[in-house]
Amino acid sequence: MMLEARDLVLEDRLAHVGLSLRPGAITAICGPNGAGKSSLLEALAGLLDVDSGSIVLGDRDLASYQPRERAQAIGYLPQEHTVSWDVPVRRLVELGRMPHGDKRTEPVEAALQALDVEHLADRRAQSLSGGETARVLLARVLAGEPQWILADEPLAALDIGHQLALLKHLRRAADSGIGVVLVLHDLSHAMNHADRVVVLDGGTLAADDEPHRALAAEVVERVWQTQVEWIERGDRMALMPL
Numbered sequence: 609m610m611l612e613a614r615d616l617v618l619e620d621r622l623a624h625v626g627l628s629l630r631p632g633a634i635t636a637i638c639g640p641n642g643a644g645k646s647s648l649l650e651a652l653a654g655l656l657d658v659d660s661g662s663i664v665l666g667d668r669d670l671a672s673y674q675p676r677e678r679a680q681a682i683g684y685l686p687q688e689h690t691v692s693w694d695v696p697v698r699r700l701v702e703l704g705r706m707p708h709g710d711k712r713t714e715p716v717e718a719a720l721q722a723l724d725v726e727h728l729a730d731r732r733a734q735s736l737s738g739g740e741t742a743r744v745l746l747a748r749v750l751a752g753e754p755q756w757i758l759a760d761e762p763l764a765a766l767d768i769g770h771q772l773a774l775l776k777h778l779r780r781a782a783d784s785g786i787g788v789v790l791v792l793h794d795l796s797h798a799m800n801h802a803d804r805v806v807v808l809d810g811g812t813l814a815a816d817d818e819p820h821r822a823l824a825a826e827v828v829e830r831v832w833q834t835q836v837e838w839i840e841r842g843d844r845m846a847l848m849p850l
């Protein structure tokens with residue numbers, strides 16, 4: 609099922625943004641601070657009242673979905689990683705099954721393993737480090753086995769090893785048909801791991817294309833106002849500030 613933003617307008621935050629996202633791919637949303645990335649992701653998750661326009665999942669307006677049905681389809685990880693309940697980690701991840709109303713343990717164990725947090729399963733959730741918290745909250749999203757994973761800066765608190773492990777996992781999820789949408793500040797990760805990059809600037813679309821085009825040095829210079837050069841090594845690219 610496609611996930612579409614149709615002519616979205618949100619006061620001072622998004623202006624006439626239109627996007628059509630296909631499942632089975634990783635889409636990165638990039639842009640400078642305040643560009644509207646989190647707002648767009650929240651809107652795509654059906655969590656914002658927009659001034660005009662709509663979000664359409666499949667052939668229906670997302671607003672017409674029951675909250676439970678929407679939560680089964682879309683797993684959303686917000687930018688703020690707050691844990692309000694000091695329950696054991698496994699219990700927190702089990703809450704990801706809530707939209708399904710079942711107690712299946714297999715997706716919970718798979719999510720704990722995928723995010724490398726099995727060893728933390730019996731720890732109190734509020735006792736975790738920042739990166740551990742981020743991984744546990746993403747495990748809760750994965751435990752719900754959503755058709756779409758929408759994650760706001762999922763790599764920000766992670767060390768490089770866990771960043772790459774998560775990107776590999778998300779690639780496998782995308783290859784299995786899940787739609788993955790990530791807000792990313794790290795343009796090298798977006799370049800190397802996304803199938804498509806949406807660049808926002810001041811609440812409008814500055815680019816929406818395959819990574820090499822959307823993040824070409826001239827686009828980065830224009831949108832981020834920073835001079836850069838891409839260094840190529842094999843099939844990997846690294847961003848070099850000039």
Ligand SMILES: Nc1ncnc2c1ncn2[C@@H]1O[C@H](COP(=O)(O)OP(=O)(O)OP(=O)(O)O)[C@@H](O)[C@H]1O
Pocket residue numbers: 620621639640641642643644645646647648
């Ligand atoms: N709840 C809100 N009400 C009004 N304006 C908001 C709200 N949240 C964010 N904004 C403003 O909307 C604009 C876009 O914010 P948003 O959080 O979507 O940007 P972003 O691209 O995710 O930024 P960052 O990289 O800093 O996380 C900013 O100018 C921000 O100050």
